[in-house]
Amino acid sequence: MVKNNPQNPVAALGAVLGLFSFGLPWLNIRPNRLLVGDFIWFAAGNSVFSGLALLCWLLVLIISLWPQKISAKGQILAVLGGLAALCSSLFLRDVMPAFDPSSLARASLAGGAWVFALALYVLGVGVQQSAKGWGLLLAAPIVGLGVLGSYSQLGIFAEFRADQNSFFEELRRHMVLTFLGVLVATLAGLPLAIWAARVSKVRDLVLGGVGFLQTIPSLALFGVLLPILAKLGKTVQVGPALLLGGILLASSLFFVVFPRAWPRVRAWVALPILLSSVILLPLASLWLYAFLMGDAELLSSWHWAAFLSDVGLRGIGAAPALLALSLYALLPIVSSTVLGFRSIPPGILDAAEGMGMNPLERLWQIELPLALPFILAGLRLSWVLTLGLATIAALIGARGLGFFVQRGVDGAAPDLILLGVVPVVLLALVSDVGLRWLEGRVVRG
Amino acid sequence: MKSAISSSSNTSRNTFAKWVSIGLICASSLGLAAAQKGPLTIGSKIDTEGALLCQMTKLLLEGNFFTIKDRCSTGTTPIVRKALLEGEIDLYPEYTGNVVYFFPEAKVSVEIAKNPAKIYATAKSLDTKNKIVWLKPAPANNTWAIAIPIKLSQSENLKSFTDLGKYLKAGKVFKLAASQEFADRDDALKGFEKAYGFTLTPEQLLILPGGNTTQTETAAAQGTSGVNAAMAYGTDGTISALGLVVLNDPKGGVAVYQPAMTVRQAVNSKYPELAKLINPVFATLTKEVLSELNGKIAIGGENASKVAGDYLRVKGFLK
Numbered sequence: 001m002v003k004n005n006p007q008n009p010v011a012a013l014g015a016v017l018g019l020f021s022f023g024l025p026w027l028n029i030r031p032n033r034l035l036v037g038d039f040i041w042f043a044a045g046n047s048v049f050s051g052l053a054l055l056c057w058l059l060v061l062i063i064s065l066w067p068q069k070i071s072a073k074g075q076i077l078a079v080l081g082g083l084a085a086l087c088s089s090l091f092l093r094d095v096m097p098a099f100d101p102s103s104l105a106r107a108s109l110a111g112g113a114w115v116f117a118l119a120l121y122v123l124g125v126g127v128q129q130s131a132k133g134w135g136l137l138l139a140a141p142i143v144g145l146g147v148l149g150s151y152s153q154l155g156i157f158a159e160f161r162a163d164q165n166s167f168f169e170e171l172r173r174h175m176v177l178t179f180l181g182v183l184v185a186t187l188a189g190l191p192l193a194i195w196a197a198r199v200s201k202v203r204d205l206v207l208g209g210v211g212f213l214q215t216i217p218s219l220a221l222f223g224v225l226l227p228i229l230a231k232l233g234k235t236v237q238v239g240p241a242l243l244l245g246g247i248l249l250a251s252s253l254f255f256v257v258f259p260r261a262w263p264r265v266r267a268w269v270a271l272p273i274l275l276s277s278v279i280l281l282p283l284a285s286l287w288l289y290a291f292l293m294g295d296a297e298l299l300s301s302w303h304w305a306a307f308l309s310d311v312g313l314r315g316i317g318a319a320p321a322l323l324a325l326s327l328y329a330l331l332p333i334v335s336s337t338v339l340g341f342r343s344i345p346p347g348i349l350d351a352a353e354g355m356g357m358n359p360l361e362r363l364w365q366i367e368l369p370l371a372l373p374f375i376l377a378g379l380r381l382s383w384v385l386t387l388g389l390a391t392i393a394a395l396i397g398a399r400g401l402g403f404f405v406q407r408g409v410d411g412a413a414p415d416l417i418l419l420g421v422v423p424v425v426l427l428a429l430v431s432d433v434g435l436r437w438l439e440g441r442v443v444r445g
Numbered sequence: 446m447k448s449a450i451s452s453s454s455n456t457s458r459n460t461f462a463k464w465v466s467i468g469l470i471c472a473s474s475l476g477l478a479a480a481q482k483g484p485l486t487i488g489s490k491i492d493t494e495g496a497l498l499c500q501m502t503k504l505l506l507e508g509n510f511f512t513i514k515d516r517c518s519t520g521t522t523p524i525v526r527k528a529l530l531e532g533e534i535d536l537y538p539e540y541t542g543n544v545v546y547f548f549p550e551a552k553v554s555v556e557i558a559k560n561p562a563k564i565y566a567t568a569k570s571l572d573t574k575n576k577i578v579w580l581k582p583a584p585a586n587n588t589w590a591i592a593i594p595i596k597l598s599q600s601e602n603l604k605s606f607t608d609l610g611k612y613l614k615a616g617k618v619f620k621l622a623a624s625q626e627f628a629d630r631d632d633a634l635k636g637f638e639k640a641y642g643f644t645l646t647p648e649q650l651l652i653l654p655g656g657n658t659t660q661t662e663t664a665a666a667q668g669t670s671g672v673n674a675a676m677a678y679g680t681d682g683t684i685s686a687l688g689l690v691v692l693n694d695p696k697g698g699v700a701v702y703q704p705a706m707t708v709r710q711a712v713n714s715k716y717p718e719l720a721k722l723i724n725p726v727f728a729t730l731t732k733e734v735l736s737e738l739n740g741k742i743a744i745g746g747e748n749a750s751k752v753a754g755d756y757l758r759v760k761g762f763l764k
Binding site: 032034035036104162166409411412 | 662686687743744745746747
């Protein structure tokens with residue numbers, strides 16, 4: 001990737017993977033969703049397609065490692081990769097069994113096809129800077145044929161057809177769980193990180209604490225949370241909880257707005273914010289969960305006198321899942337925000353103070369803008385991590401896409417596992433690209 | 446209502462339409478009044494048949510003006526049973542033979558456990574002190590079993606547990622995929638071992654987490670990790686589709702497990718129609734019927750709710 005080096009080792013790695021995929025089976029024709037049936041290799045189908053794809057990958061390998069400069073090299077590589085992708089999708093379309101909804105037989109993609117997809121991805125990463133928009137060619141044929149319905153006999157689509165309604169519901173739930181987990185982690189993590197960036201004793205404690213949270217296995221965490229949340233939900237009412245949280249929040253806001261009222265506690269303002277967020281954030285996220293899931297019954301049970309269990313704070317279900325996800329999402333946000341604040345040269349802060357800025361102005365006008373790239377990178381990392389991690393919600397009865405994974409493991413049905421995993425992977429890839437783009441715009445603008 | 450307003454020219458038709466709409470309003474308000482029944486919370490074990498019976502009962506009751514909270518696939522046997530005893534759920538399908546395991550202090554004898562009528566009566570009477578009612582069981586025995594590949598059965602002439610005992614004595618290759626519960630309980634593997642005089646070494650057991658027989662049977666069918674036998678249930682629908690066969694149990698080594706709905710007494714007395722609704726449906730669930738329906742879920746990959754609903758409609762329990 002060095003600018004002056006005309007060779008492209010990443011694209012070459014993609015080519016090696018692409019060639020390697022010819023040595024593995026591509027398709028598995030199963031007699032039913034449980035059994036492993038016969039395997040089909042790439043070479044077994046129409047030899048024109050496999051020969052052409054082989055040729056494309058060889059050319060990609062040669063061109064990417066060519067020691068002299070080639071004009072429009074990225075575009076050439078992208079076109080060759082796209083051609084290989086087209087050949088492979090046409091091959092798959094040819095060997096795919098005809099769609100028959102009454103048949104129990106399924107086709108599943110096997111190792112070769114997955115390695116081929118990985119090869120395309122690696123090639124895409126390798127040429128993304130030099131090929132510009134041409135890189136999209138790599139995905140086009142697969143997406144195109146998929147949309148045309150050539151693959152409807154694939155097991156993953158058969159599983160999708162059986163669970164169509166619940167699939168979209170669980171997809172939505174997965175996104176909602178991820179969103180709320182990251183939201184809570186952001187709202188709790190940012191003040192925590194700012195506090196930690198200022199006070200070195202707090203910094204050790206906070207960074208150590210959020211790091212420790214990552215080491216707790218999710219199952220153990222759920223085991224600990226279950227009795228605590230069940231007890232809390234049955235004993236505490238909504239009204240008193242909101243009142244306590246409100247008082248704490250108001251008192252901390254007082255110190256933020258009047259920082260000179262009691263100068264010695266200034267740095268400790270974060271403590272009541274922290275305490276109020278421990279109470280208010282989970283409640284807010286439960287309400288948002290019911291709202292975003294369109295659960296009218298749960299929404300209507302919000303009353304002052306209702307117990308927290310009535311509004312969803314129970315030992316099993318969304319509450320422990322949301323709590324666990326937001327705890328796990330803290331680390332990337334907190335550590336990168338602390339890093340961002342610590343990387344501001346002290347001279348700039350001195351200058352700001354010399355200009356007569358109060359701490360609040362300094363935070364808004366100097367520190368936050370300078371630390372923004374770090375904070376955004378932390379948010380993106382946290383979002384992508386939580387998307388994958390949200391599959392554990394199914395372990396505590398909160399469903400989401402992990403529900404399909406769990407059912408697939410229970411029922412020994414690999415295609416059902418894929419129905420849960422593939423959307424998660426696609427979502428993570430797409431949102432990573434999207435958030436990077438957004439970051440670039442925000443930071444530059 | 447619309448027709449009553451629009452067809453004003455013909456008086457007789459008009460009055461007729463009026464009466465029809467009044468009748469409809471009465472019927473729907475009756476329906477609404479009836480819809481107040483419940484809510485009842487239904488649960489089940491985490492396996493295929495648990496999900497099937499749970500959905501079936503849920504749809505049946507919903508079709509008869511009950512509001513149902515769906516907690517199907519609640520958890521393993523101890524968890525779902527505890528949920529019922531503590532009133533977290535109101536009803537769930539259990540198996541008669543499990544009372545041996547629920548009431549170890551009652552020391553239910555093997556003779557009783559093997560007799561469908563006697564074990565049901567025992568379950569019913571033992572659970573009265575927990576204020577749990579057992580509705581009538583289905584005529585299907587979903588007992589523990591061991592399934593082996595048909596090929597192995599033919600090549601080694603393994604038809605029954607007696608044959609298995611001889612096969613093991615000869616020191617031939619055997620590896621059983623099973624759940625921890627199957628290996629631990631006195632009325633499962635240990636029951637077979639005792640009745641047929643063999644003992645499996647720890648190396649001959651592959652313990653899988655969870656108790657789903659689809660996992661164990663798939664392992665045996667594909668020879669995963671050298672497995673050539675699987676824990677199975679009597680009403681599994683996967684056995685023949687996976688090319689497996691169940692070993693005969695001529696001595697009746699283990700208890701009878703008939704599925705029956707267990708209901709909290711408070712709920713059952715409040716809604717005596719529960720038994721009248723559920724019993725006729727369970728009466729149609731023979732071993733063959735359950736195997737077929739379970740197979741649709743496990744092999745066909747169909748939704749448990751869809752399979753249950755289709756069955757209820759075909760049999761005329763739902764419109």
